[in-house]
Amino acid sequence: MDRWRYVARELRHRSGRSLATAAGIAVAVLAAVLLAALANSYSRALEAPMKTVGADVIVQLTGDIPPKLEGLVFPHPNALLPAKAVAGIRKEPGVVSVTRAVYLWELAPDHYQSVLGLEAGETGLDGLNGRLLQGRPLRAGDHAALLDSDFAGKNGLKAGDDIVVGGDRLPVAGIVDAARGGKVVRADVYLPLAVSQALAAAAPQVQALYAFGADDANMLLVKADRRRMEAVVERIKQLVGKKAIVSSEISFRETLESALFLSERMGLVLSLVVAVFAVAFVLRATASAVNERRREMAVLQALGWRWRDVHRQVLLENTVLALTGTLAGLALAAFAAWAIGNIEVTMEMPWDLSSTPHFIPEAAVDRRQSVTVPPQLAWQVLAAAGLGGIFAGAISALAALSTRRPQPWSLLRSE
Known part of the structure; x- marks a missing residue:
C-alpha cells in the first residue's frame, strides 16, 4: 500500500485523535507566538517615553x-x-x-x-x-x-x-x-x-x-x-x-506591568512552559495511539514490514499532524494579532520630567502620555514556533516507539 495513502486513511479513520493532536500543537504554537509578540510589545512600550528625547536615561539630582x-x-x-x-x-x-x-x-x-x-x-x-x-x-x-x-x-x-x-x-x-x-x-x-x-x-x-x-x-x-x-x-x-533622580524605561516598568504583564524574559519562560506541555500532550496522544494499534502493527510485521518501516510510518503520521497543527497555529496567531490591534497604554509622567511647575495654577498641565504598541510577529519567532511544533510531533513519535520492539506472533496469539 502506498505510504501516503496509508497515512491519509489512518488519519481519517482516527479523526478524533488526529484532530486532538493537531489542535494541541496549534494551541501551543498560537500561545508561544502571541506571548512572544506581547513580550516584544512590552519592551517597545518601555522604550517609548524616553525616545521622545532620544535618550535612554535622564539623570538629575534632588x-x-x-x-x-x-x-x-x-x-x-x-x-x-x-x-x-x-x-x-x-x-x-x-x-x-x-x-x-x-x-x-x-x-x-x-x-x-x-x-x-x-x-x-x-x-x-x-x-x-x-x-x-x-x-x-x-x-x-x-x-x-x-x-x-x-x-x-x-x-x-x-x-x-x-x-x-x-x-x-x-x-x-x-x-x-x-x-x-x-x-x-x-x-x-x-x-x-x-x-x-x-x-x-x-x-x-x-x-x-x-x-x-x-x-x-x-x-x-x-x-x-x-x-x-x-x-x-x-x-x-x-x-x-x-538623592539621584534617574528616569529610564525601568521607571515606567511598574506602570506598564498592569497592562502588559509580560517582560521579554517572562515571555520566553512562558513560551517554554507551553512548549513542554505541548510535547507532553502530543507524546501521550502518540503513545496511546501506538498502544491501540499494537495488533495492526503486528499484522504489518507479519506481512513483511520491518519494525523500521512501522517506525517511519508512525513518524510520518505525526509529522503530518504536527505540520497541520503548526500551520493552523501560525494562521491563528496572525489573525489574533490582527484582532487585538494596537495596544494603547496611558501613563502619567512624573513631575521630574514635566516642563511646567506644579504650583502654577493657570497652567493646564496634562502629564499623561499614551503609548501605542501594535503586536509584531517577528519572522524569527514564527520560524522558531513552526520548527518547534514540527519537532514536538516528531520527537513524540520517536519517544513513543522507543520501547522494546514487540514480537508480532506472540502478540497475535495473545489477541
Whole structure:
C-alpha cells in the first residue's frame, strides 16, 4: 500500500485523535507566538517615553528650594550635578554617550518660561534641530535660541524675533516641534549649553544654593546599551548619590506591568512552559495511539514490514499532524494579532520630567502620555514556533516507539 495513502486513511479513520493532536500543537504554537509578540510589545512600550528625547536615561539630582521663586531657578527643585559623578558616568560600561544640559525655570509676575540648554550631539542640539519647523538650526557657538512651536504661537513669536531670558536678549534662530512624540523633558526655550551655563552662573537664586560654574550642568541625557540598562541605572545612582533622580524605561516598568504583564524574559519562560506541555500532550496522544494499534502493527510485521518501516510510518503520521497543527497555529496567531490591534497604554509622567511647575495654577498641565504598541510577529519567532511544533510531533513519535520492539506472533496469539 502506498505510504501516503496509508497515512491519509489512518488519519481519517482516527479523526478524533488526529484532530486532538493537531489542535494541541496549534494551541501551543498560537500561545508561544502571541506571548512572544506581547513580550516584544512590552519592551517597545518601555522604550517609548524616553525616545521622545532620544535618550535612554535622564539623570538629575534632588536639591534645595531656592530662597525666592523668582528669576532663573533650578526646577523641581533640582541641584548641581557633581563633576566627578558626570566624569564617572561617561566611563561606565554600557554607557554609549552622555549629553550635558542645564534646565531652568524663569519665574516672573507676568510670565513663566522653561529653558533648556543642550550640548551638541544626537541627544542634544542635533536631535533638536531635526524637529525644526522654520528658521535655521542652532549651533553650539551661537548666541541665539530655538522656541517650542506652542510657546512661540502663544506669544506671537517667530524666527528673527528676539526673546529675553534672564535679562539677556537673544535672537530667535528658529521654531521647533518639541511636542512631537510626547512630553518628556519639554521646554519653551532651547539654548546652546554655554549660553545656559552663563545664565545659570549669573542667576542670584541659583548662586544662593550652588557655586554653579561656567562648565557645570544639572541634567544628563544618557544613551546606553539596553542589554545593560539595569546595571547602568544602578551604577548611575551609586555615582550621583541617594538623592539621584534617574528616569529610564525601568521607571515606567511598574506602570506598564498592569497592562502588559509580560517582560521579554517572562515571555520566553512562558513560551517554554507551553512548549513542554505541548510535547507532553502530543507524546501521550502518540503513545496511546501506538498502544491501540499494537495488533495492526503486528499484522504489518507479519506481512513483511520491518519494525523500521512501522517506525517511519508512525513518524510520518505525526509529522503530518504536527505540520497541520503548526500551520493552523501560525494562521491563528496572525489573525489574533490582527484582532487585538494596537495596544494603547496611558501613563502619567512624573513631575521630574514635566516642563511646567506644579504650583502654577493657570497652567493646564496634562502629564499623561499614551503609548501605542501594535503586536509584531517577528519572522524569527514564527520560524522558531513552526520548527518547534514540527519537532514536538516528531520527537513524540520517536519517544513513543522507543520501547522494546514487540514480537508480532506472540502478540497475535495473545489477541
